Amino acid sequence: MDVAAVVERVPAGDRRALARVLTWVEDGSPRRLREVVGRLHPLSGRARLVGITGSPGVGKSTLTNALVRHWRAAGRTVGVLAVDPSSPFTGGALLGDRVRMQEHVLDPGVFVRSLASRGHLGGLSVATPQALLVLDAAGFDVVVVETVGVGQAEVEVAALADTTVVAVAPGMGDAIQAAKAGILEVADVFCINKADREGADRTARELRDMQALAHGDWLPPIQRTVASTGEGVAALAEAVDGHRAWLTGSGRLAQRRTARALSHVREIALEALRAGLGDLGEGALLDALAQRVAARELDPYAAADQVLVTFGRQPLRPSDRPTSDRAGEG
Amino acid sequence: MDVAAVVERVPAGDRRALARVLTWVEDGSPRRLREVVGRLHPLSGRARLVGITGSPGVGKSTLTNALVRHWRAAGRTVGVLAVDPSSPFTGGALLGDRVRMQEHVLDPGVFVRSLASRGHLGGLSVATPQALLVLDAAGFDVVVVETVGVGQAEVEVAALADTTVVAVAPGMGDAIQAAKAGILEVADVFCINKADREGADRTARELRDMQALAHGDWLPPIQRTVASTGEGVAALAEAVDGHRAWLTGSGRLAQRRTARALSHVREIALEALRAGLGDLGEGALLDALAQRVAARELDPYAAADQVLVTFGRQPLRPSDRPTSDRAGEG
Numbered sequence: 001m002d003v004a005a006v007v008e009r010v011p012a013g014d015r016r017a018l019a020r021v022l023t024w025v026e027d028g029s030p031r032r033l034r035e036v037v038g039r040l041h042p043l044s045g046r047a048r049l050v051g052i053t054g055s056p057g058v059g060k061s062t063l064t065n066a067l068v069r070h071w072r073a074a075g076r077t078v079g080v081l082a083v084d085p086s087s088p089f090t091g092g093a094l095l096g097d098r099v100r101m102q103e104h105v106l107d108p109g110v111f112v113r114s115l116a117s118r119g120h121l122g123g124l125s126v127a128t129p130q131a132l133l134v135l136d137a138a139g140f141d142v143v144v145v146e147t148v149g150v151g152q153a154e155v156e157v158a159a160l161a162d163t164t165v166v167a168v169a170p171g172m173g174d175a176i177q178a179a180k181a182g183i184l185e186v187a188d189v190f191c192i193n194k195a196d197r198e199g200a201d202r203t204a205r206e207l208r209d210m211q212a213l214a215h216g217d218w219l220p221p222i223q224r225t226v227a228s229t230g231e232g233v234a235a236l237a238e239a240v241d242g243h244r245a246w247l248t249g250s251g252r253l254a255q256r257r258t259a260r261a262l263s264h265v266r267e268i269a270l271e272a273l274r275a276g277l278g279d280l281g282e283g284a285l286l287d288a289l290a291q292r293v294a295a296r297e298l299d300p301y302a303a304a305d306q307v308l309v310t311f312g313r314q315p316l317r318p319s320d321r322p323t324s325d326r327a328g329e330g
Numbered sequence: 331m332d333v334a335a336v337v338e339r340v341p342a343g344d345r346r347a348l349a350r351v352l353t354w355v356e357d358g359s360p361r362r363l364r365e366v367v368g369r370l371h372p373l374s375g376r377a378r379l380v381g382i383t384g385s386p387g388v389g390k391s392t393l394t395n396a397l398v399r400h401w402r403a404a405g406r407t408v409g410v411l412a413v414d415p416s417s418p419f420t421g422g423a424l425l426g427d428r429v430r431m432q433e434h435v436l437d438p439g440v441f442v443r444s445l446a447s448r449g450h451l452g453g454l455s456v457a458t459p460q461a462l463l464v465l466d467a468a469g470f471d472v473v474v475v476e477t478v479g480v481g482q483a484e485v486e487v488a489a490l491a492d493t494t495v496v497a498v499a500p501g502m503g504d505a506i507q508a509a510k511a512g513i514l515e516v517a518d519v520f521c522i523n524k525a526d527r528e529g530a531d532r533t534a535r536e537l538r539d540m541q542a543l544a545h546g547d548w549l550p551p552i553q554r555t556v557a558s559t560g561e562g563v564a565a566l567a568e569a570v571d572g573h574r575a576w577l578t579g580s581g582r583l584a585q586r587r588t589a590r591a592l593s594h595v596r597e598i599a600l601e602a603l604r605a606g607l608g609d610l611g612e613g614a615l616l617d618a619l620a621q622r623v624a625a626r627e628l629d630p631y632a633a634a635d636q637v638l639v640t641f642g643r644q645p646l647r648p649s650d651r652p653t654s655d656r657a658g659e660g
Contacts (some may be wrong), residue, residue: 034631037631038629038632041629041630042621042629044626045624045626080650085526092361112360139598170503216332227465257621261619261623261624261630261633262619262620265620265633265637266604266616266634267606268631268633269634269637269638269641270600270604270607271605272634273600273638273641274596275601277599277603278596279613286592286595286596287588289349289595290589290591290595293594293595294375294587294588294591299367299371300367300459300591300594301363302365303591303595303598304595304598304602307596307605308602311599
């Protein structure tokens with residue numbers, strides 16, 4: 001498999017190459033990831049990254065589709081990354097992609113991909129920034145990352161975007177509560193979807209109360225949409241652009257992207273350290289310590305001390321060192 | 331604050347001490363955690379750990395309450411840890427605890443606690459095993475950890491239990507899909523709650539299809555409940571006991587607990603390494619690298635290499651080393 005040849009076709013707009021590279025990112029082989037990211041990173045940084053998050057049932061996918069339609073009508077190309085472990089799309093990513101693609105299947109200006117990166121510890125946090133980087137380097141004007149705003153990892157992923165839209169729906173008190181519990185910090189724009197339903201005014205009031213709790217220089221605007229009819233979607237897209245203009249004008253875009261880069265670098269380094277821990281004594285050290293902890297002979301902190309002492313004494317083995325990963329690439 | 335004196339009152343059944351220690355666990359100060367875990371770990375390992383997980387709307391909390399009522403009637407004491415970022419309980423943990431406690435508020439055999447440990451990277455994964463350990467050492471016969479089965483971290487937390495109950499409800503196709511997408515691996519017992527609703531038979535059929543995909547020696551039984559009336563709850567509790575008996579008889583309980591100890595030790599070591607990374611060059615190294623990555627002068631892997639090389643050269647500073655944490659404790 002000539003990784004370089006496939007990766008090179010991505011910025012040229014080759015969809016099959018893009019799909020294959022995203023599968024590599026999802027599989028998470030460190031060597032391939034390193035090569036993919038090394039080649040595509042210099043070409044990234046031009047797309048507008050938009051996060052869309054919200055509880056199941058608020059109509060996130062319909063909203064994403066409506067925004068894609070709007071952006072396409074305005075001549076912008078769009079890549080969509082759906083990261084949603086609760087979604088029917090995930091776990092059956094291919095079927096999901098097809099369902100989602102239906103409307104845009106013949107449009108070369110749209111690319112939709114579900115990321116089913118559950119199961120690995122750190123899987124979501126490591127794979128998603130890299131998948132976004134790939135879509136960015138593929139040249140899309142807008143790259144959307146859609147996540148369910150329920151779990152901790154999912155909220156963090158939403159924060160990977162330049163602008164994060166938090167979607168809620170009337171009558172879902174839970175959505176507001178969830179927002180209170182964790183989403184407020186990441187919301188740049190609030191969207192009340194299904195705004196033709198009873199309770200939209202109350203939801204708007206609740207969101208305004210939440211706005212009052214927000215700190216910082218940006219007050220997240222509240223937009224009402226009925227994504228299924230397209231109502232309000234243009235105004236929502238304008239609010240997203242407005243936030244982006246504020247980010248650029250205030251110098252916050254650079255700050256936000258540096259913070260994101262920092263978190264990305266740290267996660268890659270931590271993954272290498274995590275792999276290194278697992279390899280200590282061919283894995284036997286952790287096993288032996290775990291047995292003593294389970295038998296209550298040793299407490300978990302004392303065991304972790306022994307791991308760290310061994311780790312500090314023993315240099316990372318060549319196979320764990322990202323610096324040597326490339327040597328193994330064919 | 332004399333940590334030792336407070337911690338010592340936990341196994342004696344002092345509720346205020348227990349609540350205070352759980353707050354320390356939630357706050358995550360490494361020194362206090364180390365002392366709490368060091369003192370309570372030898373006393374833990376006796377409780378039955380039961381995980382209850384499922385999408386929002388399946389009636390998890392009602393189910394937990396019904397199980398608690400059943401266990402209390404059988405003379406067992408119960409500690410409940412609710413880890414649910416989508417729940418109205420979290421983010422308002424005190425109110426949540428009071429709402430949940432209502433039925434059992436005068437019963438010294440029940441203790442309910444919401445864990446609002448969002449926001450930290452690794453927060454859920456590190457705090458939850460330690461909170462479970464504290465409840466276990468406090469002497470409860472059964473310790474329940476209730477999580478929303480949507481996010482990745484939440485599914486992982488469910489896997490911390492000896493026996494994990496995955497709850498679904500009829501007519502929530504999403505629940506089944508979510509289960510397919512990630513929960514199958516952690517389900518030891520399936521519960522169809524709200525089984526008096528239309529569609530329960532279909533849900534049961536779908537779950538049986540999923541059972542066929544399960545591998546391993548244990549076939550997760552499917553129990554129907556109407557938690558609000560208590561219907562089926564005794565049978566569900568029996569299924570939980572049945573799984574536990576199988577775990578013990580087959581030697582899997584020891585395996586499972588060793589695997590859990592391994593993951594706990596590894597997470598503690600990783601937290602220390604993570605803190606160490608953040609401290610490199612007083613934090614300046616990561617900042618400088620992040621700026622170069624954001625400017626596309628350096629790719630994230632090359633930056634991570636530099637972090638790891640510096641990290642390998644520079645021993646963990648004393649303040650980062652868990653071994654020396656205790657020295658700072660008053």
